[in-house]
Amino acid sequence: MFGNMFFKLWYEEDVKPNLTLKDKQEILKQISDISLKQPIHIQGISVKHSEVPKLAKFSNTKDFTGLQLYIVMTEIFKEVHGK
Numbered sequence: 001m002f003g004n005m006f007f008k009l010w011y012e013e014d015v016k017p018n019l020t021l022k023d024k025q026e027i028l029k030q031i032s033d034i035s036l037k038q039p040i041h042i043q044g045i046s047v048k049h050s051e052v053p054k055l056a057k058f059s060n061t062k063d064f065t066g067l068q069l070y071i072v073m074t075e076i077f078k079e080v081h082g083k
Contacts, residue, residue: 040066
C-alpha cells in the first residue's frame, strides 16, 4: 500500500506537470502494450526504461516496477478520460 502512495505522489509531483496531453497519451499506450505482454499489477515485475522513454527521464532507478507503471497508467487514464 505504501508503494502505491509513493508512486502516485511521484507521478503527481514530478511527472504530471512536465507532460503534455500527447506525451500522456503516448505513455498510456506504451504501458498498455507492456501490460498485454506481462501482468504489471503483480509484485516483482521489472520493465526497462527504454520501453517507456518519456517517463524514464523522471526516474532515478535502473528500471520501472510493474506497480509503478500500473499507478502511472491509472492516473493518466483518469486525466485523459475524465474518470
